[in-house]
Amino acid sequence: MxxxxxxxxxxSDRTHRPPERHRKKLAAWEERNSKGRLIRKQGKRGIGNVGLSPDFTLHEGDFGAKGVITIRIHRTFSLDTNLTFKVIERPQLGHIRVVDLACENAELVHLAANRQAAEEWLTQHGYPNAxxxxxxADEVAAAHVEGRVAA
Known part of the structure; x- marks a missing residue:
């Protein structure tokens, strides 16, 4: 990706959404048709003699109450999945990504509108190696040149 x-x-799995009255079918469809924020990309890697194909992880949502997140929903997809994917929004110029580590497989933990907001978020959430x-501008321009800008 x-x-x-x-x-x-x-x-999406390219199927039509079932009617609301079909709750089980609708729940199954929603598992295969949703959206999320791209938070991690991993290249091909191996564990022992087993080769793992490249994958990416999307943050689908959070659940909690009174400002406390108790469950985070992350979905990891292999690049050889039969689902289709479409970028509908990209980070804007000047946004600040807060990533957990300085490495190739770093995970995005927050996207802030500016540096001050990112630093404030970081002081409240404690990622010591973030x-x-x-x-x-180069990243945004590259997306325009390559025709990858979300509609």
Whole structure:
């Protein structure tokens, strides 16, 4: 996946949404048709003699109460899945990505509108090895040139 961390991605199995009255069918359909924010990309890797194909992880949502998140929903997809994916929104120029580590497989933990908001969020959430990455004009321009801008 060539989209930058922080992009909003929808996925689909290309089937029609069942009517509301079919609750079980609708719940199953929603598992295969939803959206989330791209938070991690991993290349091909191996564990022992087993090769794992590249994958990416989307943050679908949070559940909790009174400002406390108790459950985070992350979905990881292999690049060889039969689902279709479409980027509908990309991070904007000047947004700041807060990633958990300075490494190739870093995970996006927050996307802030500016550096001050990112630093404030970081002081409240405590990621000691976090790195701040600004969305640059070059990154935004590359998306326009390559025709990857979300509609």
């Amino acid at each position: 060539t989209s930058p961390h922080g992009s909003i991605v929808v996925w 790195v701040l990455e600004e969305v640059t």
